[in-house]
Amino acid sequence: MSNEEAVEQIRARIKEMEVERRGKPNAMRYRSGLPAWGTFVSGPGPGETKTGSDTTFGFPLPCLWYSVRGEVKTTPQSVTLTNEHIVGGLVIAGEPSARVRNFHALPMLPIWPRLLGNIVFWSLVWWLVPTVLIAWRRQRRSRRGLCQGCGYDLAGIAVGEDERTVCPECGAAWRLDKEPGSQSPALAETRSVP
Numbered sequence: 001m002s003n004e005e006a007v008e009q010i011r012a013r014i015k016e017m018e019v020e021r022r023g024k025p026n027a028m029r030y031r032s033g034l035p036a037w038g039t040f041v042s043g044p045g046p047g048e049t050k051t052g053s054d055t056t057f058g059f060p061l062p063c064l065w066y067s068v069r070g071e072v073k074t075t076p077q078s079v080t081l082t083n084e085h086i087v088g089g090l091v092i093a094g095e096p097s098a099r100v101r102n103f104h105a106l107p108m109l110p111i112w113p114r115l116l117g118n119i120v121f122w123s124l125v126w127w128l129v130p131t132v133l134i135a136w137r138r139q140r141r142s143r144r145g146l147c148q149g150c151g152y153d154l155a156g157i158a159v160g161e162d163e164r165t166v167c168p169e170c171g172a173a174w175r176l177d178k179e180p181g182s183q184s185p186a187l188a189e190t191r192s193v194p
């Protein structure tokens with residue numbers, strides 16, 4: 001069998017596997033054509049054959065990858081992949097394989113634009129979570145007539161000339177504007193003091 005015939009045979013098998021994995025979202029995906037990242041971006045050079053698989057990890061953008069390479073052994077009866085080994089990854093358990101995922105490895109090759117995208121995304125999440133929590137706590141304290149900074153009860157404390165109440169506990173000044181239906185009658189009373 002010539003190399004071209006072997007490639008044709010592999011292509012036909014990939015098509016079959018595409019049909020087999022339909023309706024199985026966790027099954028490995030196969031694609032033809034050059035991907036945007038990985039070992040096969042540039043395709044094989046003259047006289048060179050690249051065989052293997054690239055796997056990428058990361059959330060929300062898959063951004064780190066490793067490659068499992070192998071050599072195609074063609075006999076009249078079969079096409080097999082031998083000498084499979086990992087490139088750009090650290091095997092933790094199992095035997096690397098370009099065809100099945102029954103091993104675990106740490107990916108070590110970055111896809112920079114995606115990695116930067118993930119850094120921006122997770123930075124925003126880490127910034128947003130405490131910001132929202134702090135804002136929520138402040139609003140809750142404010143509604144109860146407490147100091148937004150330290151939670152000290154500001155009931156009965158006189159409002160200053162600038163309409164701010166200075167917390168005697170931490171020294172922060174707050175404008176305690178209450179909407180109608182406030183849960184803090186004590187504070188409403190304080191505000192009525194001239």
Ligand SMILES: [Zn+2]
Nearest residue numbers: 147150167170
């Ligand atoms: Zn305070």
